[in-house]
Amino acid sequence: MSITKEQVIDALRTVDDPDFKKDLVTLNMVSDVEVVGNNIRFRVTLTTPACPLKEKIKKDCMNAVSAIAPGYDIDIVMDAQVTSMRNPNINILPSVKNIICVASGKGGVGKSTVSISLALTLAAQGAKVGLIDADIHGPSIPLMLGVKGKRPEVRMVKDKHYIIPLEAHGIKILSIGLLVDERQAVVWRGPMVTSALKQFVTDCLWGKLDYLVVDMPPGTGDVHLTMAQTVNVSGAVIVTTPQEAALTDARKAVSMFRMQGINVPIFGIVENMSYFTPPELPDNKYYIFGKDGGKRLADEYEAPFLGEIPLIPSIREAGDEGLPAVRDINSPAIIRESFDKIAAELARIISIKAAERAQAQPQEATT
Numbered sequence: 001m002s003i004t005k006e007q008v009i010d011a012l013r014t015v016d017d018p019d020f021k022k023d024l025v026t027l028n029m030v031s032d033v034e035v036v037g038n039n040i041r042f043r044v045t046l047t048t049p050a051c052p053l054k055e056k057i058k059k060d061c062m063n064a065v066s067a068i069a070p071g072y073d074i075d076i077v078m079d080a081q082v083t084s085m086r087n088p089n090i091n092i093l094p095s096v097k098n099i100i101c102v103a104s105g106k107g108g109v110g111k112s113t114v115s116i117s118l119a120l121t122l123a124a125q126g127a128k129v130g131l132i133d134a135d136i137h138g139p140s141i142p143l144m145l146g147v148k149g150k151r152p153e154v155r156m157v158k159d160k161h162y163i164i165p166l167e168a169h170g171i172k173i174l175s176i177g178l179l180v181d182e183r184q185a186v187v188w189r190g191p192m193v194t195s196a197l198k199q200f201v202t203d204c205l206w207g208k209l210d211y212l213v214v215d216m217p218p219g220t221g222d223v224h225l226t227m228a229q230t231v232n233v234s235g236a237v238i239v240t241t242p243q244e245a246a247l248t249d250a251r252k253a254v255s256m257f258r259m260q261g262i263n264v265p266i267f268g269i270v271e272n273m274s275y276f277t278p279p280e281l282p283d284n285k286y287y288i289f290g291k292d293g294g295k296r297l298a299d300e301y302e303a304p305f306l307g308e309i310p311l312i313p314s315i316r317e318a319g320d321e322g323l324p325a326v327r328d329i330n331s332p333a334i335i336r337e338s339f340d341k342i343a344a345e346l347a348r349i350i351s352i353k354a355a356e357r358a359q360a361q362p363q364e365a366t367t
């Protein structure tokens with residue numbers, strides 16, 4: 001007996017997306033179903049290429065369809081279309097689906113490292129990604145990505161000048177460190193800083209992006225308010241080390257984003273420099289800055305805990321050399337594994353929040 005397209009679709013109605021708790025057909029994730037001879041082919045479009053459940057969903061589809069079509073060859077194309085948390089009717093960066101601020105409160109805890117690594121990891125998984133270095137007074141992205149000294153092109157479009165972001169390691173990048181002499185920007189006052197940042201967003205040709213990651217300066221000042229209030233930021237990732245001094249400042253950052261009138265959702269907490277494992281003692285973990293501070297902070301604010309990154313000298317060395325550790329195949333695998341996990345969790349949370357938003361405001365829903 002031959003199988004029909006409808007039977008394949010009915011079989012896929014039994015496969016749920018565990019995050020959305022609905023079946024793939026109801027979620028409009030199944031398309032291009034074909035039955036040709038002994039071959040069944042269909043496409044499953046997830047809401048992020050970084051979906052941590054991708055393999056499970058593929059296996060569930062395979063099981064559901066092979067149960068009704070024994071002996072058939074089944075070919076599943078796994079695809080992704082990132083959903084947006086932003087209102088598509090806004091006129092600031094309408095082609096950017098999600099803007100993620102990476103902030104901390106305290107300086108030196110790893111915001112730039114986390115911003116770069118998340119941006120590169122999301123891009124490696126197939127997303128279109130941009131990165132803004134919003135640390136006007138201490139831009140570190142150009143050095144850490146090996147583009148220091150390069151100048152972005154400026155192009156005239158319809159009588160207006162636009163900055164073309166640089167491209168490196170598969171992502172688009174813009175930093176004040178690429179536009180003016182670093183020593184010059186150090187003396188800039190608040191209004192100059194905020195207008196430079198607004199320009200990064202409004203006068204830069206970012207094109208279509210799934211995720212735009214913004215590496216914030218330390219503290220909770222003007223830049224944070226500018227980004228939150230003028231750019232329609234989708235949410236924030238808070239980076240902290242486990243130590244109390246960093247947690248105290250991280251609390252300030254969380255409170256600022258959650259303030260009335262700002263209302264930027266907290267996507268989650270990342271704990272950096274969680275422990276140190278000496279290469280000669282691979283089974284030992286030394287909790288140099290204390291233990292589980294990031295998890296406690298997440299519990300305290302009922303925010304997701306996205307994951308932890310150990311203290312590894314090659315992260316620092318790679319940053320100084322302009323080849324990020326997540327892109328260096330010679331760096332310890334734990335670095336890529338940690339960021340894969342954090343990026344997947346972040347992408348998953350954004351997808352869920354986008355779906356909740358679309359449900360609450362169906363007229364604005366977009367993919």
Ligand SMILES: Nc1ncnc2c1ncn2[C@@H]1O[C@H](COP(=O)(O)OP(=O)(O)OP(=O)(O)O)[C@@H](O)[C@H]1O
Nearest residue numbers: 107108109110111112113218310311312315316319
């Ligand atoms: N997990 C880690 N292991 C080892 N070194 C790290 C780790 N995370 C960050 N570093 C190093 O620590 C230093 C500070 O990190 P980074 O510049 O990312 O922090 P930041 O929060 O952006 O700092 P700032 O507040 O100055 O912007 C850098 O030299 C970086 O390479």
Ligand SMILES: [Mg+2]
Nearest residue numbers: 111112135140
């Ligand atoms: Mg930084």
